[in-house]
Amino acid sequence: MKKSTLLNADIAYLTGTLGHTDEVTICDAGLPIPEHVQRIDLALTRRVPSFLDTVRVYLTDSQIEGVIMAEEFATVSPECHQALLEALKQEEQRCGKTFSIQYVSHEAFKQRTDNSRAVIRTGECTPYANVIFQTGVVF
Template identity: 45%
Template sequence: MKKLGHLNRDIARVLAGMGHTDSLVIADCGLPIPPGVECIDLALALGEPGFARVLDTVLADFQCERAVFADECRSHNPAVLDIAAGLMQHGVAVDFVSHAQFKQRCQEAKVIIRTGECTPYANVILHSGVIF
């Protein structure tokens, strides 16, 4: 049994296979999943597990160099905007794009991790950094 790192076997597999600049998405329960993009569905019930909790567990085991959020979170989801600010404080480059552009960029992701989050625009694209 794993002792450290992410315990979800599918997430651990994806993280282990990420290369520099590859991307993954952590999504609320309403974000559409593009055809051909793997979805790891963690949703149990509305709000469970939440976006912030899943993001924290992924970031504990993932080298992130850039994060992309929907611009609409600035006016519709202050909690997600606070998360973006926290990432910037930890040296992660943060970009904002329209929600339409965000959904297009999701097509390039290795995986979308679907949470039970049910607040608007609680989504992020994380781009892999390197540990050396």
């Protein structure tokens, strides 16, 4: 049995096959997912699993260098947005790297998911609780 934090086989395979600058979206239960993009659906019921729990586990297995969020996230759901920023700050300290953070409109965010290698859907029901991670390198 796998010893690390991440146990989901689909996400473990995804992180193991990502290349530098590949993008992965982690989203709430309502974000539309393009038909041609791999969907990894973790949603069991409302709020399970949560967006932040999913992000934290994902970050244990994948090195990122960039973060893209909708501008609306910070104003409509400030508590969740701030919690994500805190998780990112902790990850920066853990790995010794600084991540670029970019904000776009929610419409532009939805269009950007079209480029994702996969979209990981959570049970989160907080508006705009979505993030795109750009894959970095560990060296």
